[in-house]
Amino acid sequence: xxxxxxLVDIGKQYQMGGETIAALDGxxxxxxxxxxxxxxxxxxxxxxTMMNILGCLDTPSKGSYFLNGRDVASMSQSxxxxxxxxxxxxxxxxxNLLPRAxxxxxxxxxxxYRGVRPAEREKRARHALERVGLEKRVDHLPNQLSGGQRQxxxxxxxxxxxxxxxxxxxxxxxxxxxxxADIMALFDTLHSEGHTLILVTHEPEIANHCQRTVRLSDGxxxxxxxxxxxxxxxxxxxx
Ligand SMILES: Nc1ncnc2c1ncn2[C@@H]1O[C@H](COP(=O)(O)OP(=O)(O)OP(=O)(O)O)[C@@H](O)[C@H]1O
Ligand SMILES: [Mg+2]
Numbered sequence: 001x002x003x004x005x006x007l008v009d010i011g012k013q014y015q016m017g018g019e020t021i022a023a024l025d026g027x028x029x030x031x032x033x034x035x036x037x038x039x040x041x042x043x044x045x046x047x048x049t050m051m052n053i054l055g056c057l058d059t060p061s062k063g064s065y066f067l068n069g070r071d072v073a074s075m076s077q078s079x080x081x082x083x084x085x086x087x088x089x090x091x092x093x094x095x096n097l098l099p100r101a102x103x104x105x106x107x108x109x110x111x112x113y114r115g116v117r118p119a120e121r122e123k124r125a126r127h128a129l130e131r132v133g134l135e136k137r138v139d140h141l142p143n144q145l146s147g148g149q150r151q152x153x154x155x156x157x158x159x160x161x162x163x164x165x166x167x168x169x170x171x172x173x174x175x176x177x178x179x180x181a182d183i184m185a186l187f188d189t190l191h192s193e194g195h196t197l198i199l200v201t202h203e204p205e206i207a208n209h210c211q212r213t214v215r216l217s218d219g220x221x222x223x224x225x226x227x228x229x230x231x232x233x234x235x236x237x238x239x
Contacts, residue, residue, distance in 0.1 A: 003069070004165070004196055005031040005054065010063035012049050012219075023049040025219040027063070031198065033164070036191045038199045038207040041216035047200040050216065051169045054198060056084045085114050089158030093170035095150045097142040097157075103129060103149075104138040107157045114161060128160035129153070132186060148179030155186065166190060169200045184209050 010027040013020050024046045031037065039047045052058035053065060056072060065072040067083065075083065097106045107125035116124070129138055132152035142150050151171060158166055168187075172180040180203075188209060191197050199210065207213050215223040 001030070002033040003030055004033040004035070004067070005029070006064075006066040007053075008064045008066070010053065010060045010065060012046075012053065012058070013061045022219050024053070024060070027219075027221060029214065029221065029224075031196070034191070034194055034196055035212060036187075036197045036210045037212040037214060038201050038210040039214050039216055040201060040207050041222070045216040046219040047216055048169055049219075051167050051198070051200055054165075055088050055090055055167045056080055057090075085110070085161060087164055089161060089163035089166045091151070091154050091158050091166065091168035091171045093173040095142070095154045095174075097150060097153055099142055102139050102141055103134060103145065103153045103156075106142070106153055107160050110157055110161050124160050125156070128156035131159060132156045146179070148175050148182060151175060151179075151183055152186070155183070159190070163195075165196045165198065167198050170202070171199065172201070172203070172206060180206070 007027050007029045010024055010029075011022065012024040013022050015021075027050070039050055041047055049058070053060050056067075059073070067087070072080070072083075098109065101109070104122070104125055107128055108121045111121040111124060126135070126138065129135055132155050134149060134152050134156065137145060137149060137153075140149075142153070145153065151174075155171075166187075171187075172183050175183065184206060187197055187199070197210075199206065201207055212224070212226045214221055214225075
């Protein structure tokens with residue numbers, strides 16, 4: 001197994017008015033490179049908390065997170081920022097696009113943080129928008145795009161940094177079923193191209209696209225299921 005992520009006894013607690021909430025509690029999990037997995041579980045079970053920790057947007061209260069074999073807690077602020085920018089692409093349910101920026105500008109934005117030169121930024125952003133089928137919508141503002149197109153802009157933005165890991169928290173939560181199918185087809189392609197995809201979803205059909213499903217309950221792993229590998233059926237061209 002080509003290990004990408006290892007979580008060792010991860011816990012995340014929140015203090016709220018004298019009460020301690022354990023959003024995650026004693027999580028042990030290993031995720032391989034190029035895995036395609038979904039976190040499922042009821043509302044409040046810890047899925048978004050998990051994604052924020054995996055994406056280095058938040059730090060655990062206890063335990064260790066190893067990314068590419070490195071303890072994330074040992075990274076300096078700048079190393080952490082670099083890891084976030086280079087390794088990880090985030091896709092949110094609510095798209096999180098800049099409302100006054102065009103599709104192209106929204107996608108280029110992440111490359112600014114990475115110090116990519118303007119001409120190269122535009123080239124890469126256009127390419128990312130092409131990959132999600134939006135080459136004809138580069139100059140549209142978010143409110144001039146459909147929900148599915150907005151989500152594709154968000155995916156292009158996550159992709160243009162060429163992250164190895166794509167984290168998507170309810171990426172199709174605001175989309176109708178046919179647009180959801182388009183987005184899932186795109187995720188399937190990204191997986192086959194070698195990306196590691198980690199999704200959060202409420203929808204069984206979406207979890208079904210994934211090879212592995214981890215069910216969280218009250219901050220614990222309740223179930224960790226991997227589909228059996230597909231059998232390669234030998235086809236005899238002469239038979
Ligand atoms: N910033 C915070 N402060 C206090 N409590 C929090 C905070 N963020 C999350 N929690 C609590 O931690 C628990 C897990 O929250 P989390 O957002 O991870 O759930 P979730 O599985 O993503 O739920 P949903 O499906 O509704 O998005 C919940 O009980 C929530 O109330
Ligand atoms: Mg959530």
